[in-house]
Amino acid sequence: MPVGTQATVKGITPDQLAAFGSRIILGNTYHLTLRPGDALIAELGGLHRFMSWNGPILTDSGGYQVFSLADVRKITDAGATFKSHIDGKILDLTPERAVEIQQNLGSDIAMVLDECPPAKAPDAVMQAAVDRSIRWAERCKAAHTRKDQAQFAIIQGGLDIKLRQRCAEALVAMDFPGYAQGGFSVGESPEEMAAALPECVDVMPTHKPRYLMGVGRPQDLLAGVASGIDMFDCVMPTRNGRNAMAFTNSGPVRLRNAQHRRDPAPLASDCACYTCQHFSRAYLHHLFHVEEMLGPTLVSLHNLAFYLDLMARTRSAIAAGRFAEFHADCLARWSGNA
């Protein structure tokens, strides 16, 4: 899922998003409730109409952003009290409010509110967060009334596999239509995540969507798929694109580097995206060098197309029964060993 934090995938129009095959995008509850406000979006017909996106939208619950962006003042079973990172205003986010916001936004998939501690929080903190996340999931389920919106639960527990399994069991017993692994990519190494994932995913129902939140690099997505994950979201294609870093099947390309100054070749010769079909590395280098807006747009567009194409090829490889081979081949190519 391309990430559209503030009701826009940064620098990309909905038409462009659709053109390279985006089917579902993500919106951020935390940001949207601060600006322009979920009540206003509801008044204007919901998030789809507001941002003119006709496909499905998943919204997170705001939990992760409250813990990562805002200054959390108090956290109790009632909910989290935090200071807005925009204007310092003190706000509350309760499980019921997280459900209400997402119902106002009218997303197709909503997430329950969870407590998301740093990856290496002490055991007691992690256990308390898991217990609280389970209680909050129950309250979110009870508060949820929109029949046209699916509500997914979020499994926490850091790198403690037993704890994640306990959390998953409790949530699975509540019978949500989909499950996510939260609290990865929050401080642990990619290797630690990849090592923990298989056993964590094993306890997620296979007949329901399995979603790994906020992950990640192309190799992290394939590690997730290898463990059984079906869905991902990550800001990396757009954030790196804005910073002139492009993903290709030959590994990352840093377009600000002087080596691209006179290079007439496209970013990736095997890529069918608008950027690669129309522009040279020399042109993209120029755009970043002179700080033109079109540079971030064109490289974000390529990166999103690269990620979506990677997932399309992954689905084909799975369908053809050759995912392991495809996975190994990708890793070899990206590290320059193909």
Place this chain on the structure above:
Amino acid sequence: MPVGTQATVKGITPDQLAAFGSRIILGNTYHLTLRPGDALIAELGGLHRFMSWNGPILTDSGGYQVFSLADVRKITDAGATFKSHIDGKILDLTPERAVEIQQNLGSDIAMVLDECPPAKAPDAVMQAAVDRSIRWAERCKAAHTRKDQAQFAIIQGGLDIKLRQRCAEALVAMDFPGYAQGGFSVGESPEEMAAALPECVDVMPTHKPRYLMGVGRPQDLLAGVASGIDMFDCVMPTRNGRNAMAFTNSGPVRLRNAQHRRDPAPLASDCACYTCQHFSRAYLHHLFHVEEMLGPTLVSLHNLAFYLDLMARTRSAIAAGRFAEFHADCLARWSGNA
């Protein structure tokens, strides 16, 4: 002509440009020779291929930018010596070099190098600039060798109509394929320009394109057309678009204003552009409020579509013999008196 100063119309892809009917765009000799350099663009196949624009391109000669952006150190008959506004490097721009740069860029229409004093420069300065611009035009013509590129001359003379007429006569005698009025929109009031234009345009050959450089607001374009002008370029649609100011047939709309916060209406209900067909004023207000790149892109796109549509409607009105009525109607609408 939408302005693509640094080999990109700011924030707009060539596909988007073509979609709302752009046929010819402008590139800036001064900026492109500084970065990435005209020799590099030539090596990469010329400006069209570099920026992936398949339609015609007009390039200015760099004269105006040298006098407005750079710190001019010395100006003699040989040419101008100036300090780059990017890195302070001392550079020369001679008539022959201005021709060479534009031949390297490979634009379809190139402009001669001219000296462009402020609108209210003393008579003696203005007369000397006109004399020099005439001599430089002659040298540009002699230096010009590309058969696939038309070279247009530039008439100077400030608000002194006799001087402009003398300049035009000298240039017309050299038989250029097109003529421009330069040195408007450089300090005089729009009323002073509109008053001077008819007599200035009268001495331009009617069977060749007549171009008013760097102008302007919608009402200034119509004043130009009323005087016989055929071509315009201006940064206003994109510059104002980036600053949340939109042109509409009901007058300008400032999207940052709080009155648009909950407005579900499009920017202009009579506009067929992508922005107006997909987004509300409330959404555009939100994008600027949260500083999202898509705001400048969507409003620039609307403004360019507005300008191009205005010129299309102008052509229809002329063809139907009702331009005067159309002109009066537009002015009344834009001032809220329709």
